[in-house]
Amino acid sequence: MNIHDEGKEFQRDMTFFVDDQEIALHAVLREEQHFGDMVEFLRGSLGAFCRDQVAPRAASHDQDETFDEENFRALGELGFLAMAYPEAYGGLGVDFAYYNLGLESLAMADAGFALAVGIHGTACDGIRQFGSESLRERYLPSLISGEKQAAFCLSEAGSGSDAKAMSTCYRKDPETGDYLVRGAKYWITNGMTADVFFLLARDAEGGAVSAFVVEKGWEGGFEQVKIPDKMGVRGSNTAELVFDDYRIPAENLVGEEGRGFKYAMVMLNGGRATIASQAVGCARAAWTKLMVYAHERELFGAKLKDLDNTKKEISEAWVEIGASRLLTLQAALLKGEGGDFAAWAAAAKHRATEMAVRVSERAIQLTGGYGYVTESRIERHLRDALLYRIGEGANEALSIVVLPRFLYAEEEGADRVDPW
Numbered sequence: 001m002n003i004h005d006e007g008k009e010f011q012r013d014m015t016f017f018v019d020d021q022e023i024a025l026h027a028v029l030r031e032e033q034h035f036g037d038m039v040e041f042l043r044g045s046l047g048a049f050c051r052d053q054v055a056p057r058a059a060s061h062d063q064d065e066t067f068d069e070e071n072f073r074a075l076g077e078l079g080f081l082a083m084a085y086p087e088a089y090g091g092l093g094v095d096f097a098y099y100n101l102g103l104e105s106l107a108m109a110d111a112g113f114a115l116a117v118g119i120h121g122t123a124c125d126g127i128r129q130f131g132s133e134s135l136r137e138r139y140l141p142s143l144i145s146g147e148k149q150a151a152f153c154l155s156e157a158g159s160g161s162d163a164k165a166m167s168t169c170y171r172k173d174p175e176t177g178d179y180l181v182r183g184a185k186y187w188i189t190n191g192m193t194a195d196v197f198f199l200l201a202r203d204a205e206g207g208a209v210s211a212f213v214v215e216k217g218w219e220g221g222f223e224q225v226k227i228p229d230k231m232g233v234r235g236s237n238t239a240e241l242v243f244d245d246y247r248i249p250a251e252n253l254v255g256e257e258g259r260g261f262k263y264a265m266v267m268l269n270g271g272r273a274t275i276a277s278q279a280v281g282c283a284r285a286a287w288t289k290l291m292v293y294a295h296e297r298e299l300f301g302a303k304l305k306d307l308d309n310t311k312k313e314i315s316e317a318w319v320e321i322g323a324s325r326l327l328t329l330q331a332a333l334l335k336g337e338g339g340d341f342a343a344w345a346a347a348a349k350h351r352a353t354e355m356a357v358r359v360s361e362r363a364i365q366l367t368g369g370y371g372y373v374t375e376s377r378i379e380r381h382l383r384d385a386l387l388y389r390i391g392e393g394a395n396e397a398l399s400i401v402v403l404p405r406f407l408y409a410e411e412e413g414a415d416r417v418d419p420w
């Protein structure tokens, strides 16, 4: 096979659910009642969807910077978006870890599309965890079936890592109890196509942050402005959302007023597990393409795969991908069990995203000039991977703030022993 010319054939040859994934899943969930059915679903239905529907369109979405709404709805019809939700809302009621591992396969096929799916999931999960019963009943069924799409709206142009510095604010209408929101959210994935927005805004008087479920078409100003020309994850759309006295009905407050920042931080923990899984998928795509090319390319009278350095790099990348997947599954499993998994999610996100950048960069280096051009479809993975290190908490914030907070608290609570 000449992979310079046969990009489509190469895509068809990719396997989107591999034995390595099943083995890792087996390590953490083998006793779980749905294990057999879920592996069959991930390998069969989702694997075929990635191969036939998502991967063949990834290059054109990357080129044109377009989000595949048709595939999003089809993924909903497949049941993927509903996996980790209670049956009462139309969900399948299975462990979050299965869903999270499925994101790896989607990201291998198209990282931009997988990001859109992952963030939709983060917003839905916020409604499930913190919304009133009436909000859950109103919004979850149409969101987890893929009929509607959701966005998570925390960041602003002036506040990313320092999310508490947000300036979008609300005031209460004393007559109706409705909330009037004013300000602009920035970098919002799905911002152009979403129907439902999980919005964080601060009280104009008290300053405490609250969360709201917002729809389009209500009274007041609401504008969606596309942020164009992203470097990677171009199969997702990203927007600025501008609110000008936009009226949110009182019943669309999520949970308790003033607790929104706490909710957002919990949602980000889940988001980190999803990004970690996407990073593993992205790295696996680069690694697989490197592997194929190394078996084809001849130099110095031998195959690229037989050079000592190639063997070393391919092996080390495989080890790194597997280790990141296990850490990610551990975080996902803890989330599914409802425990405090913040440190594990941060660890998985940090490890997997640094790994994805490294592996995709090495794949370009080892495929030489071929890997450096768009036609190879290898360079896209590095552009995609670079976003993972920034989004859902920049890796520096995770290793300088989040992880030490956890590790030092553990140490302070531990019995003193002399380690030497």
Ligand SMILES: Cc1cc2nc3c(=O)[nH]c(=O)nc-3n(C[C@H](O)[C@H](O)[C@H](O)COP(=O)(O)OP(=O)(O)OC[C@H]3O[C@@H](n4cnc5c(N)ncnc54)[C@H](O)[C@@H]3O)c2cc1C
Residues within 6 Å of the ligand: 119, 151, 152, 153, 154, 155, 157, 158, 159, 160, 161, 162, 186, 187, 188, 189, 190, 230, 233, 238, 387, 390, 391, 392, 393, 394, 395, 396, 397, 400, 401
């Ligand atoms: C493509 C894309 C999609 C996105 N989607 C969404 C979305 O759907 N919803 C949403 O709310 N947001 C979204 N974001 C925003 C994203 O979460 C922020 O970009 C991220 O939190 C970083 O914020 P910032 O870009 O403002 O960088 P800044 O906060 O200005 O940080 C700049 C850099 O400073 C360093 N840094 C940050 N914190 C620390 C620290 N504590 N110690 C040391 N160094 C540090 C890091 O290197 C960081 O990259 C998206 C962003 C992008 C690019």
